Amino acid sequence: MHVLVLSTGNPLLESALMAAGHTVTLIQPAGTKPAPGHLGATRLTIEHWDDLDALSAMEPTLPKADAVATIDEQAIVAAAHLRELRNLPGLDVRAARAYTDKATMKATLAAAGLPVAGHRVVRRADEVPGAARELGWPVLVKPRGGLAAVNTFVVRDEDHLRELVADGAFDARVPDVTGRFTAGHALDSLHQAQDGFLVEQFLDLVGEYFCDLYLHRGTVLLAVPGRYDAPLLQTVGDASYDTVLSPQHPEAGAVLELAGLAAAALGEQTGVVHAEFLRERSGRLLIGEAAARPGGGSITELASTMYGFDLAATLAQLAVDEIPTLNPAPLYPALTAVMVTAPPGTVTHLADKATTEQHPGVLDADIRLTVGQPVPPSVGTLTLAGRVLYVPTDLRELDREVADLRTALDIRVSSPDGLQPTA
Template sequence: MTAGKQEGRVLVVEPTAACRGILLRARELDLETIVVSYDAGDRLLPGDVRDLADELMILDANDEGLLTAAVLALHEERPLTGIIAGFEFYVEIVARLAGRLGLPGLPVTAAGGLRDKALMRAKAAAAGLRVPRLTTVSSAAELGDAAAAVGFPLVLKPRDSAGSVHVSRADDLAGLRRAYDWMLADPRTDLGRGMDGRAIVEEYLDGPELTVEGYVESGTGDAASGTRDAAAGTVVIASVTGKFLGPEPTFVETGHIAQADLPRATRDAIESYVRDLCAALDLTLGPFHCELRLVDGEPVLIEIGARLPGGHIVDLVEIVTGVSLPAVMLAAYTGLDLGTVAPPRAPRAKYAGIALLIAPGVETAGAVSGWEKWQAGGDILEAELYVAPGDPVPPLEDFRSRLGHVIYTSDSHAEAVARFHEITASVHIRQGDDDA
């Protein structure tokens, strides 16, 4: 091997677009990659992700028995170096497989708390961390008691979903019942999974929403560097990212800015909260994506996942910090040297943002106005539309409602915020039958 090249065989289960960097870095290091995917319907692989895989194994990864048999056969044929969950739905099965094969992975006992939002909150509360007031439901008959226990306004969300799917604010019991009935009736799936009726009903948190991107690596912490020992590793905070949301009652993410502009004391409180949260949930390995809200300046958990963030946040983080979270994930779940697999690089800009385009009220995409101004060049790094005239437009409910994006850089936070508003105010996706 030449310097920096590695030997090994890495399997990635149902990689989403954020995992492109994992496969790209693996290719640069001469690591062999195998992607396991259903590769159809809402699990159709992004083209660039498919192209970067050395081998594609098509099977239903939602069938744990089928996936387990396939992975065991691959490992027996030639040992795997690591196995990575391409999305949080596969965190538990990957933890079990890694434990069975003796590969780097999350503790099997921790994986449930990183997937079940009710269990996640219970573990955080037991560690003394502030979480929303909540209760759980599994049928419509329980909604009245749940609302009485929590109080309005409140939020309904599935216990183990992602991407803001069927997360909805309700201001009265009728609204709560409508949201729950729609959750059960929705025929769409997310990576082949539908809703099973299990949900949490929790207090509405009134405050700005942020995400925290970071990772856990083995080693000892250093107070001067802003790290702290967790259960079996050191928590490193890469970015606290500001978030823009669409109109409620849903919570569609419409943009992000890395890094958020926060007072030092607030930033310190957020970082301390997230480190303590990682310890409480026994999140001991690899990248995480934590969502929280500031309520009266105090961080309160929305959720944390042992996965890469979506919405191109990994790109924003790398632009402003030089940290490649996909490369960090590759190193963590193979046990390869972090400095070799994910060497630190110089930041490219002080701030980076993304405007995620939505079209409230539009059912079929038509003409797009204002788009020509935002083509890549200068401080505009990337611009892409996901729809063409005649394409159906999903209702404004979750990540599926986003119809395009523009990634840009800025020298100041105020400039980044202004650019976001300029983009979203100027680009309009019209109704398909609207000739105006």
């Protein structure tokens, strides 16, 4: 088959498609450098993913294709637009917008009778108090489209709002440390958002969960429930960990049910839906958001390791409307990805890969820190310093087990001003 793949630098999907014998034509932002996995693929460029008029103008020049695919959040609407122009199967523009625009998403979910936090759309910081009077202080502000908790923060009251405005919180654009976001709006400031941003009811949370659904034409082939160590906004920039749970775990049932309902409401598809869920102190479980792509960070690796499947090959099969064989029986009672993090500065010491993998329960260590190098920056909740895959002994003691593992990593960093090293 010939597949048009919209990609921003991660060659996972197109490499797997070519390995399976398919022909790939890549569409990428003009500033994106070809990755090694792109060799052998025809490469075309655009300036911006949201310029659908430019895509429409490009479409007559594109080769005949059997499918349009992407695993990139920024390109989901663009891919749907090309499908509609070519009358190809897959997610359409209406559903693509419901999965990528949080305001449309929450309205769609609420209309289906599913639980979501109350919200309002505003365009400027001075409109936040009006929304907060309806929702109640404090409130959460966030982009309508974004990733990894970028430009998402709590506003306590009007005095706090004035402080945030004075500090430039609504006007600051997040630096593109990965080089993958120049053709999208994910890192724009809140005030740069053409269609405004969200003011959302602040919830008293005690937990946050996720679920990745592997789907073929709306039928669930595999459901991978899991939980974050704490609500994501509490872990931005901190040492965090994610855990996939057995479907039989007591916390998994409600998550699985809501994930299926969310995917059905937003638009059933062939591919992966990543959904997140919020547990209030009262016990109520709400849908935080859902995306028409695999989970970020280490979630896909956790899923493929937990269930013993080839992630890239599976994504490629789904992209060409094939049904992959996925075993729903987990290989472990639970599996955790411990994010490697360190304070700013220069790394002076850390345990190596071999030593870390001797620690009880460790399956694999991917440590991207090296002695003498500065600690890499993070983007929201996304860390660039690596992760350790770990099989928990007792989920009730997981905080302690992860703390012991971090101690074994023995990461030491000299502070930026050259003072005493810190751990």
